[in-house]
Structures are given as structure tokens and as C-alpha cells.
Amino acid sequence: MNFLVGAFKPPCSVSIVFADGRTRKQVPLKKENGQTVMVPLFQSQENIVGEVVIEPVQGKKVEHNGVKIELLGQIELYFDRGNYYDFTSLVRELDVPGELYERKTYPFEFSTVEMPYESYNGVNVRLRYILKVTISRNYVSNIVESQDFVVHNYTPLPSINNSIKMEVGIEDCLHIEFEYSKSKYHLKDVIVGKIYFLLVRIKIKNMELEIRRRESTGSGSNTYVETETLAKFELMDGAPVRGESIPVRLFLSPYELTPTYRNINNKFSVKYYLNLVLVDEEDRRYFKQQEITVYRLLPTP
């Protein structure tokens, strides 16, 4: 039995260690198998420095045709599962072909890496960054070990941030005016606004604000659009009368939002919408949807 186990086990263990692994911020990442692991967080233009440790199993030698480490940025579309599209690919050769008898450490460094897109795990698409170590071997399959990491890119405060203001309605039935103080929100922002009822002739039961995420993947005829409602936030209970104004205050922090992504590498987009929904006593829904831009603000230390 031992013989069998030994035969399929890789002859060595490979691990990737980041130089600042102890201090760097870790964020949760959901793996394909559904488990969540903590992985280091980077942003574009950072140096990714560390070392690869290869330790052959006791008493075994590893013959190889060279060792390399790659930094890959990949987009995976689920309708095209198995095909990764690498938008970033950097390679560092770590060792020339030879044999390994004992534990060996290879330092590596990718300086000021351009990582324009953020890691994203959507319904139909995934964008991820990995470090991949490959020990190439003859006759037998290569030994491959990879390490995920997450990239977040920060955006400065937008210089222009207009409010959203609009009057909508159904003639002689319902006229409302709503106002959200901004059109661009950072992830921990608060949506503040007001809904004015200018004319109410229907029996409204309640009103809520939804945050919806629209993920569109592919292009042309192969476009897939997936819309999720991330938040349903009740704004009003009961029927207002003409002249009432209802305050809006919605904290975004409890929801798992990402920044808005527009046409990432021509592969996908993620957009956010505020959907104001009025429900009448017959459960008919009246709604108006407005796009908002979500961005990631550098957390103030």
C-alpha cells in the first residue's frame, strides 16, 4: 500500500511564501470548491516579492527540466469553462534543468506589476490572479503549484459627483421626485436622498430601495446578462399623501459590493443600479432604476 501511495504522491512539496506575508493584509477568497481561504491583497504597480520553497520527499530526488514561476491574470467565462484568458502573464525562471536532493529556496520578485483589473468572482465570470510554480519534468507530468492572491485597485475621490434627481410618474396616478445626493459611491458609502410624493392616487403599501448588480459577459450575440438583487431596503411603510417626503439613508457597507467594472478586457462588465420600487395594495410594483457608479476608496489609515 505504501508503495502505491508513494507512487502517486508528488516527489516534493512546493510552497510559495510572500516576503511581507506576515504584515500584508489578507482578504477572504472563495475557492472553486466553495471554501473560503484567506489570501494576500495587492494592488496594481506593487512589487510582488517572495520565495518558492521546494522540498523533496525524504530520500527522493527530483529530476527536472527547469523551475519557473509565473504571475497570471486570468479571466474565466463560465460558458466557456476550462478556457482561461490570460490578460497578464509574467515569468521568472528559477532554476536550470538539474536534480534536487534537498530543500531549496528560490527568491523571486515581480516589480511594479501592472494589474489593471480587480479580482472578481461573479455569476458567469471570474477574474483572478495567481502565482504558478512549474517544475517541468520529462516523461512524467510537471509539478505545478499555484497561489491565489487578490488585487484591489483604489480610485481617488471623484472630482465631479453630481446628484441624481428625477421626476417620474404615471399620469394622473402617481408622481414622485427622487433625489440621491451622489451618483458615485464608494463601497462603504451611504446613499442619502429623499423621495417626494407630488401626486398619489394609488394605494401604496410600501416602498423599498434595491441595489442591483448587472453582470454582462461575452460580446455580440454571445452576451450573457445576469442581474442580482443585493439589497432590499424598505424605505417607507404605509401610504403617503401628497406633499410627503421620505428620507433615504442606506449604508452600503453591509452588502458585498464590488466597484463598477466597465468592459473589462472586452470580456465583461459589472454595473450597479439603484431600483426604487413602490408596491401598491394589489402588490403591483412600480419602479425606476438608476445606475450608480461604485468605486473603491483607499481606506484612510
Add this chain to the structure above:
Amino acid sequence: MIADGVENEEKWLAAGIAGLQQNAFYMHRALDSNNLRDALKYSAQMLSELRTSKLSPHKYYELYMRAFDELRKLEMFFKEEARRGCSIIDLYELVQHAGNILPRLYLLCTVGSVYIKSKEAPAKDVLKDLVEMCRGIQHPVRGLFLRSYLSQVSRDKLPDIGSEYEGDADTVVDAVEFVLQNFTEMNKLWVRMQHQGPAREKEKREKERSELRDLVGKNLHVLSQIEGVDLDMYKDTVLPRVLEQIVNCKDEIAQFYLMDCIIQVFPDEYHLQTLEILLGACPQLQPSVDIKTVLSRLMERLSNYAASSAEVLPEFLQVEAFSKLNNAIGKVIEAQVDMPIFGAVTLYSSLLTFTLHVHPDRLDYADQVLGACVKKLSSKGKLDDSKATKQIVALLSAPLEKYNDIVTALKLSNYPRVMEYLDIETNKIMATVIIQSIMKNNTRISTADKVEALFELMTGLIKDLDGAEEEVDEDDFKEEQNSVARLIQMLYNDDQEEMFQIICTVKKHIMTGGPKRLPFTVPPLVFLSLKLVRRLQGSSQDQEENPFGDDSSTSPKKIFQLLNQTIEALSIVPAPELALRLYLQCAEAANDCDLEPVAYEFFTQAYILYEEEVSDSKAQVTALHLIVGTLQRMHVFGVENRDTLTHKATGYSAKLLKKPDQCRAVYGCAHLFWVDDQDNMKDGERVLICLKRALRIANAAQQMSNAARGNTGSVLLFVEILNKYLYFYEKGNPQITVAAIQSLIELITTEMQSDNSPPDPAADAFLASTLRYLQFQKQKGGAISEKYEAIKV
């Protein structure tokens, strides 16, 4: 179906409570283990039970109170958390993550309360945020309860003057602003209830609304409790804002309740100083609002305030409270065309009470009010509304109660005019009230004018009014007339001239009373006049030196003339016995005044009555005894007149129907010839004749009895005659001899021992005591003894 609804409601309530308790249980567990996240989660779920629409306000309140208790625990926990270092600001944000608005806002208010306490932010900012966020609840019942919760938790945290939350940035203005805003929003929600739901459930809705009104009113109470709300602030901010909301909401129920609330919760001196503003709002209210109650209560409060201390009275004058109220009432009555007459009268009645309390010295004000009332009533004619009538009675009673003196009320020229509008029954009641007031206070009505006015007021009692001749209860009628009689007796003036005028006035009025009333009213008038006669007589003796004494226009003669007419009036009743007695009284009075012709005239009248009107034999006996009694005391008559009268009287005696009556009348007449203190009127001869005649009649009576019944009857008459003999014997009548007395005694004893006579214990006793008297007189000694010694028994 309704019962079904109630049952269902019970079920829903039970379910709600169960859900609430379950989540409260988990919440407690989370609190015990300091698990903030779970605490928030379960408290939000617990509060979700309050999202129900199925409960009536009453049941909803039950649910709310349970949630309220739980929230107190949560608040304690938040305080603990804050002390442990949890940022209260974060907490304030955290609770706002709840997706459902109602639980979110309850939690927000709860944390907000802790937030203010922590003083990490100015109280006013937190309050403002809370009151603003609560707008999210537009459902009336849920909104009212939520805001009431907000009001409850913030009450002790308002930045009031002297409160620990007062600061540079937080002033009482903010506190007031907060409460006003919450009040306005709550009122809007409350009013809105009226217009939601089907029309057929209007009644149910109004009931529900009335259950909720205190939630709204509470805000006004909070306002009144804020120390910093002084008169200026009340006048400039609070009252105008509250009134604005009241007027604008255009809701009958709200307007009535809130106006009343204002009046009840704020201090009286504020009302006094802001009367104009407050009253200005009244005509702007909906026409259906029961404004009279509102104003009545206001005036009632102000009246009590005025009554509380004399020091505040100048304030009333300073602000011209009366004219303002008077104006306002006028305007309100004008504005509310449909106001029932009852409402208007209530208003006037309150205003009158007010002015009586505040301006007791200004009778013109009171009269003004009555005048306005008359004006209003005149457009309606006689009242048939019992409520309005009641109010008028109250209106009219008010001055009586206040002044304890009808005299003052009589100065109110509009007073009788108001009374005219009462129906007969009420008019009588009112008149009785007036009389009772006079009795109670022993008021002296001392001039003819006042008497005139007073009788004018009491017309209902004095005469039959036009219109319905309703069945009057005999006892009630007697009661009424007796009270009128008592009233007449109370009229008095020291000045005889004026007194005579009073009498004339009274006479004029009572003469209109009709046959039913005269027997009650004539006697007091007669005696009132006789009293005056006595006084005149007394004073004329004092005035003998006054050469003008005889010119005095009020003379007994005049009064007697008047009396004659008065008594004559009784003939229409007819009440001959009463008239006869009164004539005799008058005769006696005339006797005292030495007016022979007058006295003779009265006797004549009495005799005529006796002859023509008194036909009942019993009445004749009584009348005759009265005549004899009176005549005996008369000394004014000359021999001729006296003879005529005595002769007549003896003649009447002999003509009585029953023998015993005849006998008694005859021996009574004996007295007419023997007046003790007048020597010229001692005619022993005729006395004896009378007594002998009495004996004869007594004999005849016995024989008649013997013939008719077979026994001789009682000897009582003989004993009585014996007593007369003894009387005159003792008085020294020479015609009465010892022999006659002795033979009479023998006759009596023989009669009593005879088998023929029935036993008569009364006669036996009478005889025994007569004989005892004889014995007694014998032993007394002196001249009398000697006299009696002669009589041997």
C-alpha cells in the same frame, strides 16, 4: 361577523405576542452573552411583529407595550456596550442596516436615546435625525406608535433650560422644534386615518381614532412640561405653530381634541395673555367642531383661575379678557350657522359664569351677555329643546349663585327677557330657583320696582301663562304656591310709603293668578298688609305731635280699602270660609285702629258670607265660633252697632242644625254680653238668658236622643254649661246664683246615675275635674274661696 372579527383579532394578537416573546427570548440570550450581532438580529425580528396591519389600535397597543418593555432591556444593553468601549456612532449606524423600516426605526430611536445620553453628539442633531427618519412610517397606526415611542424615549433628554443636555449648540428652541415637529407629523397621521378605508367603517374608524388621540395629545403635554417654554416662547412659537397645524388639518375630531388639549395642558396665565391668538383660531375651525365645549372649558378654566386669587384679576382687566371672549363667541356663533341653539346658550352661559367670576362688579357685562343671548334666542322663538332649556336655567342661575342676591340680578334688564323664552314648566322651575335663592339668603326685596321686576320674573308661578294647560301635579302646585306665599311674607321696607307701594304691586300681580292660586296668595298679602297697619298704628302714636301725621298718604284706611278688594277677589274661587276668616282678621285690625265703620263693614261682609256662602253645617259651626270670638274682642262698636251684630250672632246660633251645636253656640254667645275689662259691656241679665237657653237646648237634645235612640245621651253638654255658670259666677255676674249652680250639679249627678244614660267616661272625667276645681278654689283662701264656700256639693 363582527364577533368573528374580534375573535380573529384575538388570535392575531396571541400570535404576535408569541412571536415577540420567542424572539425576545433569543434576544435575552444574546444580551446575556454580549452578542451584539445576534441581539440586533433578534430584536429586529421581535420588532417585526409590530409590522402587522391586522390589529385594532387597542390590541396593537398591547403588543407595543410588550415590545416597549423589551426595548428598555435592549437600551440598557446598548448603554453597557457604549461603556465597554463600543462606539455609539458605529452602533447608531449598525442598527440602520436592518432591511425592514419599522424595526430599524425602533432600534434607531433606542440607540439614539443612548447616543444623546453619551453626549458624543449634540442632542439636537440626534433628535432632528430621529424625527426626520421617522417619516418613513406613513402607516397611521404604526407611525403614531413609533413616534410616540420616540417621544417617550426622548422626553428626559430634551435640551431644555437647566437640563444636562442644554449646551451652546443645544437650546430649548431645539427641544421645542423637535416636539413640535413630532406633534405635527403625528397629527397628520392621525387625521389621515379618517380618510383611509371604506366609508362604511367610518364609525369604527372614529372609535379607533379616539383611542389613539392621547398619543397625539401627549406631545402638547411634553411641550407644556418644557421649562424653557416661557410666555414669550409660547406666544411667539409654540401656540402659533400648534394652532396652525390644528387649523390646517381641517379635521373635526382633531380640532376639537387638540383645542381642548391646549386649554388643559398649558397654564392659565398663558391662556390669558394669548387669548387673542387662541380665540382667533376658533372661527377658523371646521363648522362641525363642537367649539362651544372648547370655549366653555376655556372660560371655566379662566374663571377658576380668577377665583383662585385676587392678585390675578388685574391681568384679566389688562388683557380685556371679557371683550375678547365676547367677541370671539359672537364670531363663532356667526361662523357656525348650524350650531344648535343649545350650543349658543351654553357659550353664553359659560361667558356669564366667567364674567361673574372675573368682573363681579361689572353688572353691565353680565347684562350684555344676557342681551346677546336674547338676541340669539329671538330668532328662534320659544324653546322646545330640553338641553337648551337646561342651559338657560344654568345661565339664569349663575348670577343668583354668584351674588346670592336676587336684587342684583333684578338690575339685569335682560334677565326677564331671557326667561320669556323658556317653556312654562322650566319657567316655573326657574322661578322656584329664584325664590329659593331669596329664602336661603334672606334677601330683602325692598322697593316696589324690584318687586315688580321680581314678579315679572316669576310670572310662571303667578298666573296661568298662555298656551298649554298641562296637567299639574296637585302637590307640586301647592309647593309652588306655598313658596310664593313665603316670598310675599319676606317683602319688607322700613319706609311705610314704599311698603304700601310694594303691597299694591303684589296685589296687582296676584290678582291675575286665577281661582286656583288666590287661596294661597291672598292670605299672605292680607297679613303683610295687616303688619303694615300695625306699624302705621304704632308710628302714628309716636307721630301725634306731627301736625302732618294725618296727611300721610298711607293711612290704615287706604290699606283697609285695598284689603277689602283683595278679599273680595276670593269670591271667584270661591273660598267663603277663608274669606270669612280674613274679614274677621281685618275687622279686628280695624278695631285696633279705632275705625268703627271699617270694622263694621268687615263684619257685615263676614255675615253676608256666612249667610250666603257657608252652607255646610260643620263649617257654619266653625265660622260662627270665629265670629263670636272676634266680636267678643271688639270694643270699637257703639251700642247700636254692637247690638245689631250680637243680635245677629245669637240669631245664627239658634239656627244651627244640630242641637248640641246650637247649645254650644248659644252658651258661647253669653260671652258677647260680658267683657271682662269693659264695665259698660257687662249685662248679667242677658248672659243668664243665654245660659238658660243653652240649658233648654241641652234638655231638648236629651229628649230627642231619648226619643230617637232610647237613651238620654251624654250629660256632657250639662257639664259644659256648668263650667260656663262657674265662669260667670267667678267673674261676679250677680245673676248667676249659688242655687242655680247647685241645682245644675245635682241635675248632672242624677242624670249620670240614671239607668237611662249610657256610660260616658269623657263626661265623667270632665265633671270630676270640674268638681276638683271647685274644691281647689275653696281651699285657695281669700275672696274667691269665700265665694266658692257658698257652693255646697
